[in-house]
Amino acid sequence: MTDPWATSAVAAHVAAGVDLHVELAGPGLRSGLTHALREAARTGRLAPGTRLPSSRSLAADLGVARNTVADAYAELVAEGWLTARQGSGTSVAQRAAVPRRAAPAAAPRRRTPGKPAYSLLPGAPDLASFPRAEWLKAARRALTEAPNEAFGLGDARGRPELRTAIAGYLARSRGVRADPERIVVCSGFVHGLTLIAKVLRGRRVREMAVESYGLDIHWDLLAEAGLRTVPLGFDALGSRTGELMGLRGAGAVLLTAAHQFPMGVPLHPERRSAAVDWARTTGGLVLEDDYDGEFRYDRQPVGALQDLDPERVVYLGTAGKALAPGLRIGWMVLPEALVEPVTRAKGAFEWTVSSLDQLTLAEFVESGAYDRHVRGMRLRYRRRRDQLVAALAERAPDVRVTGIAAGLHAVLELPPGTEDSVVRAAAWQGLAVYGLGRHTHPSASAAARRRDALVVGYGTPPDSAWAGALDALCRALP
């Protein structure tokens, strides 16, 4: 086979620090090289500050005389594209910057609050508390002990070490009946829900029951997967799972049984049974989103619903609340009949979650660091919750706080019709916070939609911002 490149171009793998790709077309090596480098600097392909290889090593790689390269460098230094400094070689000059797209013309400004200084948005733990040193220690042990095959593509269900560690953890701390063979690792709740939705759609399911309150991103994701969401009613005992029997089309129900998001009540035992009975009778599936099951403060044990019937309940959990959402690791404990279809929906191999991260988390759990971290954080969040309750009792005694037995957020009930104005007032206090309306299903009952409340994620701020956030919140309340 002829090599179409041999006559038209010369390449450079530069051995000196960076790998530089330059193509020189036709005769006139020096001017060709000068041109190629100038273009690379001009267009930003070579970023300002990039160190170029020595003329000796570039010349060797190009198979040209060293002087050819040295002359080209000198010319470009003279032109200002490159800079040469004694002892630190030749670099791309700072002025040779890429022309960036012009910023869009500023829109005419209305008077609006600035970027919030504080956030009490729910859904995130205190990111400043990530146990960096402990995690790194686990990573070191995991990387040192990892078998070579762990660096390749493995079982689509995830690493066996992690599935075993998670099975043990869930069994002892959440009352989940977990067999490592039935666990599938995923990149978080969104990934898990997407996979299950795909399997359900493949079985011609078109509808899923959800709670009146929840996360719009989950409803949107289900809609995009072809599943209509139908909200169940809600009262002081939690979601009215008795309504499931009346929903003809629903093939599954999504529940936050241990701690309703965002309302904070545990699903009443009779409602739990009703959900599982419905699933048994109709062949439906219960999806249990155990998003913050680790954080309970007042000794109410709320074990996983999955324990009632592991063949009808999918348990979904993640490391997002106990460690960090940025880790992108979650897990599903599946009924036996779903292991194969969900794994197949995930892919032929573990194409999603880093095997090194999986080994690190397995080590983190097995070493006891996970339990220790959760216990430590539970104390801290509990203290914050107590401070929140105390501050409200003092400064906003008319506001009723609910959903505080567990989790990283509370619900503040507001006088009718005041939710939007309180959210706006908070913004003017430099505080980002959501109203309950944002977490209300658009098809929920009028009564559910009429409720005015704030959802306060007290786990979110770092310690340094907690007092300020709390103060801003109290100022914004009526």
Next chain:
Amino acid sequence: MTDPWATSAVAAHVAAGVDLHVELAGPGLRSGLTHALREAARTGRLAPGTRLPSSRSLAADLGVARNTVADAYAELVAEGWLTARQGSGTSVAQRAAVPRRAAPAAAPRRRTPGKPAYSLLPGAPDLASFPRAEWLKAARRALTEAPNEAFGLGDARGRPELRTAIAGYLARSRGVRADPERIVVCSGFVHGLTLIAKVLRGRRVREMAVESYGLDIHWDLLAEAGLRTVPLGFDALGSRTGELMGLRGAGAVLLTAAHQFPMGVPLHPERRSAAVDWARTTGGLVLEDDYDGEFRYDRQPVGALQDLDPERVVYLGTAGKALAPGLRIGWMVLPEALVEPVTRAKGAFEWTVSSLDQLTLAEFVESGAYDRHVRGMRLRYRRRRDQLVAALAERAPDVRVTGIAAGLHAVLELPPGTEDSVVRAAAWQGLAVYGLGRHTHPSASAAARRRDALVVGYGTPPDSAWAGALDALCRALP
């Protein structure tokens, strides 16, 4: 709100090492606790070997007398469910194992080769060469310097630090015109291709041109996304991109331009231009799968096709060949018009790739460790390639080796009709290797399908197995 749990159950957060969840229903605390623990051990919820909390701390958590717990423990030790040892507390006994599903009855056995001792399957680098210490060093620096927000959910395109590092790397080493704003991080080529397929299907594209030779998992993935794949013809200059103009329905073409997989030829410059011209004329898209662009041995510079028209070519690359497939990090450099739709297809946030891994890889690239590792591996793979060519010249002089200027695999042309028997002979030599048939598109021309060859992934074995793999290969050849 009443607490439905208060009267029916008592919980235990155990403070001594593990987090134990036990529910005690009704009166008879001691027998209830005994029953609950026995059930937990019997069903495997508490794995054999699990250490239980001390009776003192469990009693404190349950709010019961210490003797109640001590008596329950003693009873279960007597029954053999638990073991108590001086100084190491109480543990779940080994005999209390979960009854595992019975192994399926052994199928009647035919005489078949055993598990292969060697693998020359293409697609993986030498996993034993993963730079564990260097990676850990980068992880330490990344974790130490990461801003707190990095532990949360970020920009769906991926971390800016990684996009900047990758943009610089691709520009200097692969000739890609890369702007960090146009890079989207993904979990690998499969994820990237899935996202693009989703966007194309949303634009009513139903067909994608592919090469006659490639990976069935990619064709299957496209089919599942609703895109029919149509193979282009193939000859010594690479894929016949001139045929694109005749394909009415194709909205995109997938090419391995720098190093055809698995045939190993670079796409001829005229064929490159033809692909880009087609895309410009028809509004089509070129997907450039640069799966092993870093590994070139004989000074042929084959820069990225993307450079010809960044508005019509999507460049896809990963860390899978240069580092490890298990890392699950890849990247796309997108035309401006595709950044928003592809990002939206990926999700509202970075829901896939760990932000800590992204920061680690950014650090690994910026520190020069990536370039150093690639250079080191290039030398090693080149040596292996030379050893492969020399061994074949000596022991199988009739076999022609092609595709050896680059990459981690070679193609061994075989006498007509012998491919299957050589693959079988290799299996009997304890060697896993694929025939070309496995990489041939089912709709490829009869001539393409008639070709007999082996695809030899010489990058795959660890050093310790390389000589054995090579010997097994030579024995299997005609």
